[in-house]
Amino acid sequence: MSNIYQPAGGLFGKVRRLAARAGVRRSLQTDFSAPVVSFTFDDFPRSAALNGAPMLERRGWNATWYTAMGFLGTTTHLGEMMERADIEALSARGHEIACHTYAHLDASHCDPVVFADDCERNCAELMDLGILRPRTSFAFPYGEASPGTKSALQGRYGAMRGVRHGINRKGDDLNLLKAVALDGGKAGLEKALRAVHEVDQAPGWLIFYGHDVRENPSEWGCTPDFLATVCEAVAALDLPVLTVGDTLAMISDKPLRASA
Numbered sequence: 122m123s124n125i126y127q128p129a130g131g132l133f134g135k136v137r138r139l140a141a142r143a144g145v146r147r148s149l150q151t152d153f154s155a156p157v158v159s160f161t162f163d164d165f166p167r168s169a170a171l172n173g174a175p176m177l178e179r180r181g182w183n184a185t186w187y188t189a190m191g192f193l194g195t196t197t198h199l200g201e202m203m204e205r206a207d208i209e210a211l212s213a214r215g216h217e218i219a220c221h222t223y224a225h226l227d228a229s230h231c232d233p234v235v236f237a238d239d240c241e242r243n244c245a246e247l248m249d250l251g252i253l254r255p256r257t258s259f260a261f262p263y264g265e266a267s268p269g270t271k272s273a274l275q276g277r278y279g280a281m282r283g284v285r286h287g288i289n290r291k292g293d294d295l296n297l298l299k300a301v302a303l304d305g306g307k308a309g310l311e312k313a314l315r316a317v318h319e320v321d322q323a324p325g326w327l328i329f330y331g332h333d334v335r336e337n338p339s340e341w342g343c344t345p346d347f348l349a350t351v352c353e354a355v356a357a358l359d360l361p362v363l364t365v366g367d368t369l370a371m372i373s374d375k376p377l378r379a380s381a
Contacts, residue, residue, distance in 0.1 A: 145268045145275065145296060146294045146297075147294060147296045148292055148293070148294065149289060149291055153290060153324040153325045154324055155361070156320040156360050156361070157326050157327070157362075157371075158361065159184075159327070159329065159362070159363060160173075160177060160362065161186070161331070162330070163187045163189075163330055163331070163332055164187070164188075164189050164221060164332060165203050166202055166203070166333040166334075167200065167207055169186075170186075170210075172334040172335060173331070173348055174214075176345070176349055177352065177362070180356055182352075183216045183364050184216055185216070185258060185366065187221035187258075187260035187282075188203065188221055188247065189222055189224070190223050190242075190246040193205065200339070205250060208247075208250055208252070212252055216364070217364035217365060219255060219256075219258045219365065220240055220258075222239045224239055227265050228261050228262070229267050230265075231270065233267070233270045233272065233273040237274060237277075243255070244256055254366070256279075257369065258282065259278040259281045259282070260281070260283075261283055261284075264285065264300075266283060274296075279295075279366065280296075280298055280369055281297060281298065282300055282330070283297045283298065283299070284300055286301060286312070287300075287301070288319060288323075288326065288327050289325055289328065290323075298326075298328060300328040300329065300330045301316045301328070301329050302329075303331030303332075304340065304342055306347075310350060310351070313351050314350070314351065317351065318354075320360070326368060327360075328365065329351065331343055334348055
């Protein structure tokens with residue numbers, strides 16, 4: 122699991138991802154007349170919990186932590202990974218601990234039954250730590266899905282997230298939600314800031330996803346200054362920040378409306 126992943130490229134990779142997007146869709150029914158922002162972290166590295174979470178908490182925000190329990194207490198190319206105490210502390214402070222499979226499997230190369238069983242193992246280990254609702258939402262490792270794995274999981278989670286760039290609006294797929302990366306250095310920061318201003322002008326659900334948060338980040342991580350700049354942009358526009366689970370609870374009751 123610590124090996125650096127290289128997604129399939131070329132025509133084969135493109136066709137496979139198009140098939141995953143087109144198959145087994147669950148349409149988002151909400152007309153967003155007010156924006157909502159969610160911060161999510163995948164896997165997750167300790168640096169995100171130690172450096173990233175306090176930035177959000179100072180503004181009264183919580184994040185969704187897609188946790189792959191097979192990484193517990195290990196070190197990967199993302200740095201030191203989460204420990205039991207990190208998961209428990211984040212949950213106690215109101216963050217959402219959600220599922221990311223146990224062994225960080227690539228759904229596009231995995232039998233759907235095996236993939237679903239691995240997710241169940243992950244949920245069981247989280248519940249052993251006292252996490253009562255790990256099935257609120259799910260993120261596909263590497264952002265890779267397939268129609269078969271979407272079908273196997275769609276009855277288990279309120280929503281599932283990929284890594285395709287974009288803001289979610291009515292008609293988008295709850296089985297493969299779009300997201301905006303917190304990585305990529307200066308160019309990535311500019312893309313993230315554009316997304317903040319876009320969701321303010323054309324409301325929808327902007328989900329950020331990141332990995333490590335440290336001064337010398339991995340290719341899939343960002344610096345503390347990067348994350349702080351994104352947080353400042355969100356706060357400057359007074360955009361509401363909710364966990365993925367809280368957003369799902371809100372939109373299941375009624376469409377989001379701008380406050381009076």
